[in-house]
Amino acid sequence: MDKKIIIAIDGFSSTGKSTLAKELAKHLGYVYVDTGAMYRAVSLFAMQNGYIGAAFFDVESLINSLPFIKLVFKFNPDLGFAEMYLNGVNVEKEIRTLEVSSYVSKVAEIHEVRVKLVEQQQEMGKNKGIVMDGRDIGTVVFPNAELKIFMTASPQTRAERRFKELTRNGADVTFEEVFKNVEERDYIDTHREDSPLIKAKDAVEFDNSNVTKQEQFEKVLQLVKL
Ligand code: DC
Numbered sequence: 001m002d003k004k005i006i007i008a009i010d011g012f013s014s015t016g017k018s019t020l021a022k023e024l025a026k027h028l029g030y031v032y033v034d035t036g037a038m039y040r041a042v043s044l045f046a047m048q049n050g051y052i053g054a055a056f057f058d059v060e061s062l063i064n065s066l067p068f069i070k071l072v073f074k075f076n077p078d079l080g081f082a083e084m085y086l087n088g089v090n091v092e093k094e095i096r097t098l099e100v101s102s103y104v105s106k107v108a109e110i111h112e113v114r115v116k117l118v119e120q121q122q123e124m125g126k127n128k129g130i131v132m133d134g135r136d137i138g139t140v141v142f143p144n145a146e147l148k149i150f151m152t153a154s155p156q157t158r159a160e161r162r163f164k165e166l167t168r169n170g171a172d173v174t175f176e177e178v179f180k181n182v183e184e185r186d187y188i189d190t191h192r193e194d195s196p197l198i199k200a201k202d203a204v205e206f207d208n209s210n211v212t213k214q215e216q217f218e219k220v221l222q223l224v225k226l
Pocket residue numbers: 013014035036037039040104105108133134135136137185189
């Protein structure tokens with residue numbers, strides 16, 4: 001297939017969006033963009049500067065700092081995908097902690113944050129040949145994307161996946177904490193005013209609670225070749 005397209009993958013947290021997106025990008029020779037990493041990096045910036053904590057959030061200071069937040073994806077050939085750099089520093093590991101996960105949905109609610117990141121995402125996709133995952137890719141970032149996928153799985157399944165991933169990386173967390181975080185993020189992501197997580201009318205829905213990664217990849221690939 002010579003014509004390059006945009007593939008938008010949206011859905012709830014820990015539905016395997018990034019795994020699928022990475023595989024598709026590799027197979028098609030496309031660029032993969034993890035937009036969640038961008039919201040996570042802004043959250044990390046807010047944490048590092050004392051703008052957000054367990055009981056406070058200085059939204060105004062974060063908004064005023066937005067011009068000083070530089071987000072860049074740099075391809076790592078050893079890993080086969082791009083890593084997130086915040087103001088020149090590789091933050092790929094730091095942005096995946098449960099602490100960042102506990103703040104990110106609040107940061108992603110801020111209109112000014114979304115405007116800045118959406119603009120950068122649209123720029124990255126202007127030459128097509130891109131697989132982008134997130135919450136609003138098929139609805140807001142690329143409403144004209146040629147292929148839109150919407151991924152779901154039960155909260156229990158998603159929390160189990162996330163718990164395995166975090167503990168594999170040495171995190172000291174309980175399953176209950178992870179499950180609570182999944183439920184909280186689902187609620188905020190689907191109820192926020194600006195760009196809530198909803199399935200685009202023309203998106204194809206996949207519930208992958210009981211499907212292997214390989215089966216899912218093959219099904220989606222068939223849609224790319226239509
Ligand atoms: O995909 P993820 O779990 O890494 O995303 C982290 C958070 O960022 C998620 O809870 C909601 C937010 N997000 C968003 O609002 N819009 C996107 N396009 C991507 C992520």
